[in-house]
Amino acid sequence: MKILLVEDSATLRYAMRNYIIEAGHTPLIAQSGEEALQMLETTPVDMIIMDVEMPGLNGFETTRLIREWLGGHWIPIIFVTGRNEDESYREGIEAGGDDYLIKPVSAMIIKAKIRAMERITEMRDQLNQLNAELEALSQLDSLTQTYNRRTFNEMAQQQWLLAARQQNPISVLMIDVDHFKLYNDHYGHPAGDSCLKKITQAIRDCLNRPFDLLGRYGGEEFIVLLPETDSLGALRVADLINAEMEKIGLRHEVSPTRQHVTVSIGGASCGQTMSYSLEELIKRADRALYKAKHSGRNRSLVDDIAIHKTILVVEQDTLATKTLIQMLTPQYNILYTETAEEALDICIDIHPEAIILDASIADENDERLCRQLARNPKTNNIPIVLISDDSCSLRPISDMTIGIRGCLEKPVDKDALLQKIQFLIN
Structure with missing residues (x-):
């Protein structure tokens, strides 16, 4: 250990310096409290032996300043004094001292005190190491050793704020393993765990920068944050991940998509973070993932949230759905479904700007x-445009309480539809 000896007496300095060397440690010498403070600014030490009675700053005053300067970092401080009154002990403990030596100091006693403090220091270091390991474990998903959802969100928020300050683009990828339940059911959960580990490594292999973030967001869902990356860059990374999954070729005999494990990837990019939030970026990536899964899986889709907003079409007629998509696609992201049940799930998970x-x-x-959407705080502010084969212009005003903000008659006029949607979402 490096032991700082603070002593104004040349005779005691010489003797105690030799005691420290004999104990197998390295002495550093300061002749006053002021000199000790200056030395600590540039030189780390493991222990301090402090004379109490010194001119200028005495040992108690110097120790108070050292404790204040070190903050949460603890090093043992042993006082050396010729006073053995109770009041002196009390003052020394309150000043931040850990032990006392009464002059004259014998070699045997000082060596024993140093050894005792050395053991305490070793226990402190072991405890700090264990705490650091526990902190690291609390940040990681136990299976994949990637960031868990909480830690990913915390670190991603820091990157988001940095992107806002530097006015850099930023992107998110949501990655979902296709038909993973079928894989688990067919091969068993141990094989499923092994599969997720291999997928994790495949994703890591496609992330080449130290500030790219990877986290496990759910059972078989991963999330990637790509700072300083626009939509084209995000799509390149997503395509690399799909290609890597093709390359490693994990067998998936019961997959309706391919005979090996595949992933669907949805991404979102933002070039002007001041106008949006990280939560919205993740939400938009989730929407893109939904579209990738419902357009065949084993593919990547990346949207730019500075351009697109999302509309959900709930329509049973396939031809009518295609017509609405053609009308809206140039300006909006379109999700569609034929059932009320799936529409409710989409609204809760994706939160479109309008329905x-x-x-x-x-x-x-x-x-x-409509009533379920109105009762749910996550969906009760989503405006609904009703379309009908019959005129719905006379629907009661009370419909406003269940989210209906407008009605259009089929066949829907494109200009009227775009005008209505633009009014509602802006």
Whole structure:
């Protein structure tokens, strides 16, 4: 250990210096409290032996300043004094001392005190190491050793703020393992765990920068944050991940998509973070993931949230759905479904900016979908445009309480639809 000896007496300095060397440690010498403080600014030490009675700053005053300067970092401080009154002990402990030596000091006693403090220091270091290991474990997913969801969100928020300050683009990728439940059911959970570990490594192999973040966001869902990356860069990374999954070729005999494990990837990029939030970026990546999964899986889709907002079309007629998508696609991201149940799930998970709802679906079970959306705090502010084969201009005003903010008659006029949607989401 490096032991700082603070002593104004040349005779005692010489003797105690030799005691420290004989104990197998390295002495550093200061002749006053002021000199000790200056030395500590540039030289780390493991222990301090401090004379109490010194001119200028005495040992108690010097120790108070040392403890204040070191903050949470503890090193043992042993006082050396000719006073043995109770009041002196009390003052020394309150000043931050850990032990006392009474002059004259014998070699045997000082060596024993140093050894005792050395053991305490070793225990402190072991405890600090264990705490650091526990902290690291608390940040990681136990299976994949990637960041868990909480830690990923915390670190991603720091990168988001940095991107805002530097006005850099930033992207998120949401990665979902295709048909993972079928894989688990067929091969068993141990094989499923092994599969997730291999997928984790495949994703890591496609992230080449130290500030790219990877986390496990759910059971078979991963998330990647790509600072300083626009939508084209994010798509390149996503395509690399898909290609890597093809390369490693994990067998998946019961997959309806391919005979090996594949992933669907949805991404979102933002070039102007001041206008958005990290939560919205992740939400948009989730929407893109939904589209990738429902357009065949084993693919990548990346949207730019500075350009697109999302509309959900709930329509049973396939031709009508295609027509609405053609009308809206140049300006909006489009999600679509034929059922009220799936529409509710999409609204809770994805939160579209507006819903275009077929009146026949809305009327099922006394407008159950509208009422469920209105009761849920996550969805009660999503505006609904009702479309119907019959004129719905006379629907009661009370419909405002269940989210319906407008009605259009089929066949829907494109200009009227775009004008209505733009008004509602802006």
